[in-house]
Amino acid sequence: MKTIRVVAAVIRKGDAIFATARGYGEFKGQWEFPGGKVEEGETPQQALIREIEEELDTEIEVGELIQTVEYDYPNFHLSMDCFWAVVKTGKLVLKEAEAARWLTKEELDSVNWLPADIDLIQRLKGKL
Numbered sequence: 001m002k003t004i005r006v007v008a009a010v011i012r013k014g015d016a017i018f019a020t021a022r023g024y025g026e027f028k029g030q031w032e033f034p035g036g037k038v039e040e041g042e043t044p045q046q047a048l049i050r051e052i053e054e055e056l057d058t059e060i061e062v063g064e065l066i067q068t069v070e071y072d073y074p075n076f077h078l079s080m081d082c083f084w085a086v087v088k089t090g091k092l093v094l095k096e097a098e099a100a101r102w103l104t105k106e107e108l109d110s111v112n113w114l115p116a117d118i119d120l121i122q123r124l125k126g127k128l
């Protein structure tokens with residue numbers, strides 16, 4: 001099975017984190033952390049900064065790695081590095097996502113997460 005290398009940003013502000021709903025494709029409407037595929041020659045951090053610029057018109061500062069999620073979807077294996085991040089400049093403009101929310105620990109279960117994210121969400125409850 002092919003492996004897709006993805007990076008995702010858990011953007012934090014106070015006690016809330018920023019989640020987006022996919023605006024297109026097979027997972028449309030399901031919730032995730034903004035990010036995307038790592039391109040050749042990029043570090044995960046570089047890929048994440050580029051993806052957040054592209055998707056949200058925002059410059060982030062990338063913090064520590066929280067977890068590398070390993071998950072088997074029917075057609076591919078996902079290996080996803082999830083980093084803490086904070087906004088440096090920009091207003092998180094939704095250029096690709098169909099919706100976004102700031103979620104506190106208590107609100108984390110109120111959206112329909114992509115299957116690969118479920119484990120990370122449980123872990124985040126202990127960190128917020």
Ligand SMILES: Nc1nc2c([nH]c(=O)n2[C@H]2C[C@H](O)[C@@H](COP(=O)(O)OP(=O)(O)OP(=O)(O)O)O2)c(=O)[nH]1
Pocket residue numbers: 004006007008027031032033034035036037038051078080114115116117
């Ligand atoms: N960004 C992100 N992707 C996730 C999460 N959870 C999860 O299963 N995924 C999966 C969905 C996609 O199959 C893959 C991310 O690929 P993508 O399509 O967003 O990547 P990309 O922005 O480079 O997209 P594209 O140019 O190929 O459209 O990872 C998550 O929390 N964030």
